[in-house]
Amino acid sequence: CFICGKRGATITCWQKGCKCRFHIPCAMEGKCTTQFFKHYRSFCWEHSPQQARMVAPENTTCLICLDLVEGRTSNGTLGCLACKHAWFRRACVQNYAVRAGFVCFSCLHYQNQYQFLMGMSSSSFPSCTKRGPSWMEEGAYAQLRDRHSRCDGRQCLCPAGRKEAEREGPWQLLLCCCCAAEGTHKRCSSLKHSTTSWECDTC
Numbered sequence: 001c002f003i004c005g006k007r008g009a010t011i012t013c014w015q016k017g018c019k020c021r022f023h024i025p026c027a028m029e030g031k032c033t034t035q036f037f038k039h040y041r042s043f044c045w046e047h048s049p050q051q052a053r054m055v056a057p058e059n060t061t062c063l064i065c066l067d068l069v070e071g072r073t074s075n076g077t078l079g080c081l082a083c084k085h086a087w088f089r090r091a092c093v094q095n096y097a098v099r100a101g102f103v104c105f106s107c108l109h110y111q112n113q114y115q116f117l118m119g120m121s122s123s124s125f126p127s128c129t130k131r132g133p134s135w136m137e138e139g140a141y142a143q144l145r146d147r148h149s150r151c152d153g154r155q156c157l158c159p160a161g162r163k164e165a166e167r168e169g170p171w172q173l174l175l176c177c178c179c180a181a182e183g184t185h186k187r188c189s190s191l192k193h194s195t196t197s198w199e200c201d202t203c
Contacts, residue, residue, distance in 0.1 A: 002044070003030035013044040020044035028094060031075050045075065054079040056087050063108050064092035083110030104133045148175055152200070153188035169193070178203035 001009035001022045009021040011034070022044070027034050031045035043049065051073040062069050069087045070077040078093055080086035086109035088096075097105050107116040151162040151173060158164050158171050165173035170187035174197065182200040184191075191198060 001026055003027075003032075011042045013047055014039075014041040015043065015047035018044060018047055020046075028091070031090075048075070050075070051078060051081070054084075060087050062087060062089040062092050064088060064096055080107045080110065080116060082107050082112045082115035085109055100133050148181055148183050149173065150183060151185045151188050152182040153184045155188065156185065157188050158185050174198040176200040176203055 001007075002020045003022050003026040006023075009023050009026075011022050011024060011027070011032075012018075013020045013032075022030055022032055022042075024034065026032075027042070031048070033041075033043045033048040035041050054073045056069060056071050056077070056079065058071070060069055060071075061067060063086045067089065069089055073079050076090050078088050078090055080088070086107055096108075100106075105116070106112060110116065149163060149165065151158060151165075156162045160171075164171060165185070170193070171185050173183050173185055174191070174195070175181075175183045177197040177199055179200065179202070182202065184198060184200075186193065186195060189198065
């Protein structure tokens with residue numbers, strides 16, 4: 001690997017005659033480009049496709065980390081071709097792409113996914129993989145789909161306990177109609193059989 005100097009580098013630069021080889025994990029450090037679309041090409045830093053020259057306004061910051069960027073497009077600074085206003089440090093937009101994946105990778109300013117993706121893919125940007133965003137994997141938001149399912153009355157009278165609930169009758173569990181974060185059996189809060197909604201003391 002021309003970046004880390006270790007063996008086992010299997011990625012070669014697409015440019016004919018270039019003998020540079022590198023590991024995928026080393027690509028970012030070595031400013032290489034790995035495109036995960038069409039021909040799945042890879043380039044060393046010297047032969048990476050570059051964005052068209054764009055000049056950034058004075059004191060422009062990266063939209064992700066808010067650090068100042070260079071005054072023009074370069075290997076370390078990328079401009080958004082979709083909105084022409086957003087600027088990014090290459091490392092920041094790469095990390096964003098890895099986490100957002102193909103599904104959610106869009107300009108943070110303009111919110112246009114397709115134009116942003118195509119613009120970044122054709123430039124010196126190492127493209128994102130065709131997968132979903134990392135924050136949606138492994139049931140990251142599973143708890144948000146859980147429904148409150150226990151009686152929070154001061155004294156639960158249900159013989160089967162606070163987590164027991166029936167479809168009808170005195171042990172039917174009603175959730176607070178405002179917050180849905182607390183529940184009660186009808187009998188535990190002295191509610192009538194015909195009661196269909198209940199509001200907790202907090203609300």
